[in-house]
Amino acid sequence: MAGEYWHLSDLLQLQHILLSHAPSLKEGLVWWSKSLSLFERNVYIEISESNESLDLTLSTRDQQNLPAWSELLLTELHASLSSQVKTELVSVSSKLCLRVSLYELEPQPAMPGLHSFAKKVFLLLQHQAIESPDLQSQLKRTIQRAIDKPLSIGVVAKQLGLSTRTLQRRLSEKQLNFSQLVEDEKQTLALNLLADTHLSVAQVALKLGYDDPSNFHRSFRRWFSFTPSFYRQQCQQNRIQVNQQPVRLHYARGSIGLPGELHTQEGQVWLEVDNIAFEKVVTVECKDQDGIWRHYPAFFDDFLADGTELWSTANLPVAQPLSFRLRYDVDGETYIDDNQQRDYLVSERLLLGAPAYIVPTLSIIKTGFAYQLFIELACRLANVDRILCYLGEHPEPLALQQVSTNSQYSVWTLSSPFPALAKQCHFRLYDKYNQELALHHYPKHYQFVPPLM
Known part of the structure; x- marks a missing residue:
C-alpha cells in the first residue's frame, strides 16, 4: 500500500x-x-x-x-x-x-x-495516483536500462510494443521530447554516480554512454555552471545534520501575471533541500486538472549555500491556480512541507518562500560590441527603499527600479547596457534610513547564463 x-x-x-x-x-x-x-x-x-x-x-x-x-x-x-x-x-x-x-x-x-x-x-x-504507469514512467525505466548504449526512439518504441510513429504521436500529445527525456536520465545518473560512488569521471562518462570523457565534461558544464569534479567535492564537503524542516519552498511561479510583468502559461516550483545524503527523492505534489493530487519530480539545479541545494521542477501542466506541497524522501524518512497543512497556493504570478528576495530573470545578451542586462527581482520585504546590483569586478553598482507591488511582494527591474560580459552579480538592499537589509541572504552571488556568441 x-x-x-x-x-x-x-x-x-x-x-x-x-x-x-x-x-x-x-x-x-x-x-x-x-x-x-x-x-x-x-x-x-x-x-x-x-x-x-x-x-x-x-x-x-x-x-x-x-x-x-x-x-x-x-x-x-x-x-x-x-x-x-x-x-x-x-x-x-x-x-x-x-x-x-x-x-x-x-x-x-x-x-x-x-x-x-x-x-x-x-x-x-x-492523494496517491492509482492509474497504471503512464507513458513517461515506462519510458524512464526503459531509458534507464539502456543508458550506457546509443538510444533511438525506434528501438525504445519496439521495447514498449509500439510503432515509432505511435510513440512520437503520444509524446507530442503530452508535450514530451524523447531526446530531452534521455538527457534528463543521463543528468540524474551522473549526479548519483559522482556523489555516491568512487568511480572516476571517465568511468562515469562510460556508464552514461560517452566514448570520450571530454564530451561528458562538456555536457555536464552545459547542464550546470560547474565541473563534475567540483560537484563531487561539494557533495562530500557539505553534508549536514537533519533539521526539523529539511525541505523548504524557495519560490514558485504560476500562470497569473500582473501588468508589466512577464507572463507564463504553466507553473514551476523551486525548492531548498538540505544535503543530508545523496540518495534522496524530491517531488512536488500538485493538484491536477481532474482534482487528483499527483507527484511531479524535482531535479537538482545548483548549490545555494553550505549544505543546501536548489532543486526545481519542469513546467507543471496542472490545475490553475497552482496548488502544491513539497515531499523529500531521504534515509528512509519522509519530510513534507505543506505550508502548515494549508498547502501552497500561487495566487499571484510568484509565491516567495524562505528567501527575502528571489531573482526569476537574470540574463545578459550580446548587442553588437556591447552587452545588454535584463534583471528582475521580487522582494517580500516591505521596507525596501533601494536595491543595488554589483556586477563582477565592476566598481560602480547599478540601481534597480521598482515597477510594481502587491500584497505579497514588490517587483524591481534593471535593463541596461553594459560594456563587458558579466559572469555573476550580487545585490544589496537598503531601507530609507540607509540601513542594509537581508544581510544573511543566500545565494550570495547569482550566475549569468553565458550568451550565445
Missing part, C-alpha cells in the same frame, strides 16, 4: 476495518462509502438520509455505466449487514442503492484506535 502499486486485498481489508471498527454502524457505512473511491476515482457513493433509512447510492462522476465490481461490493455489503439490520437493494433513478433501516442502527463493538489509524491511511491513499 502507498507504493507504486496497490494490492486489492489490502484495500478490501482497509474497507472492512473502516466499517467494522467505527463507533457506530452509521459512521462505519459513511467511511466504507468514502473508501470506494480508492478502487477507482470515477466511482463514488452518494449518501442521503431520511427519517427511516440511510441510502447508499452508487454513482459515477462522468455519468458512465457503473463497473460490475462496484455493484458486487454493494451486494456483498448488503449480504453481510442483513443479519444485523434490515437492508434492501433498490433501484433509484436506474442506479443501485442500498437502503439501511435507521431504527435498528445501534453502537457496535469496535476498536477506536484501529479505526482512527485506518482513517489516516485512507486520507493518505486518497
